Amino acid sequence: MEVSAVRIDDERLPRHIAIVMDGNGRWAKKRFLPRTAGHRAGVTSVRKVIEHCLKRRIEALTLFAFSSENWRRPPQEVSLLMELFLATLERETEKLHENGVRLRVIGDRVAFSPALQEKIAAGERLTSENTHLNLTIAANYGGRWDILQATRALAEKVARGELCPEDIGPDAFKLQLTLADLPEPDLFIRTGGEQRISNFLLWQLAYTELYFTPALWPDFDDQSLDQALKDYASRQRRFGYTSEQVEDLVSENVCTKTSEFR
Numbered sequence: 001m002e003v004s005a006v007r008i009d010d011e012r013l014p015r016h017i018a019i020v021m022d023g024n025g026r027w028a029k030k031r032f033l034p035r036t037a038g039h040r041a042g043v044t045s046v047r048k049v050i051e052h053c054l055k056r057r058i059e060a061l062t063l064f065a066f067s068s069e070n071w072r073r074p075p076q077e078v079s080l081l082m083e084l085f086l087a088t089l090e091r092e093t094e095k096l097h098e099n100g101v102r103l104r105v106i107g108d109r110v111a112f113s114p115a116l117q118e119k120i121a122a123g124e125r126l127t128s129e130n131t132h133l134n135l136t137i138a139a140n141y142g143g144r145w146d147i148l149q150a151t152r153a154l155a156e157k158v159a160r161g162e163l164c165p166e167d168i169g170p171d172a173f174k175l176q177l178t179l180a181d182l183p184e185p186d187l188f189i190r191t192g193g194e195q196r197i198s199n200f201l202l203w204q205l206a207y208t209e210l211y212f213t214p215a216l217w218p219d220f221d222d223q224s225l226d227q228a229l230k231d232y233a234s235r236q237r238r239f240g241y242t243s244e245q246v247e248d249l250v251s252e253n254v255c256t257k258t259s260e261f262r
């Protein structure tokens with residue numbers, strides 16, 4: 001049986017998947033190609049994973065494309081990544097729209113060229129009413145930046161007298177974060193073999209199931225994603241409850257999806 005034909009009960013699928021797409025450079029190096037060839041090849045994996053999420057009716061997919069620390073890379077590599085981002089948006093936005101994908105970009109976009117900022121805004125506008133898949137691209141994104149911008153927004157509200165410090169709890173805080181309207185990621189995937197978060201969604205990953213694979217991002221496809229989904233489906237999420245409590249919640253039908261316990 002083909003792995004892509006794997007059956008996973010809908011209620012055991014994650015609602016939100018977050019991916020650190022790592023290993024492009026090593027993929028290229030193995031082939032004696034420049035690192036930039038790995039980034040180009042990585043775009044194909046992005047397309048495949050989006051298509052597979054649509055097929056599996058996943059609600060949200062968040063992809064880490066460029067971290068706030070990636071500016072430290074050689075200038076030619078950074079330029080190529082920016083060009084690739086712009087060219088991919090130009091080529092793919094219409095197709096995303098036709099497929100009902102809602103596109104959003106999170107991160108500090110002030111650092112991007114005006115042309116890229118415009119493309120991002122146009123893509124977000126065009127797809128804003130779509131409901132099939134919430135696709136978020138994290139670019140010039142850092143989890144610490146996200147927490148800081150939320151803190152600043154709350155501090156400004158307090159300074160304006162619109163909010164009391166006592167009213168700042170987890171819910172009020174979450175509302176200021178970039179992914180406020182989405183369920184927190186259920187499944188975190190990192191390709192490339194490293195086992196770290198690298199400043200991705202720090203607040204939002206508190207109870208996310210972590211999955212690390214040695215597969216390099218350009219080699220990651222629908223079958224690799226199904227492997228991750230299968231692994232996720234086999235886990236019991238507890239959110240601090242005991243295993244027995246979770247089993248009771250499931251049998252009482254209090255929660256229909258494993259992601260709904262919290």
Ligand code: IPE
Pocket residue numbers: 021022023024025026027065066067070081192
């Ligand atoms: C991930 O691949 C892409 C970005 C960070 C933009 P890398 O470029 O980090 O690939 P490796 O880790 O060097 O193999």
Ligand code: IPE
Pocket residue numbers: 020021022064065066067070194196198
């Ligand atoms: C994380 O990968 C960022 C992205 C995939 C965009 P890195 O390759 O930059 O992470 P580190 O530097 O190995 O932690």
Ligand code: MG
Pocket residue numbers: 022023024192
């Ligand atoms: Mg890397």
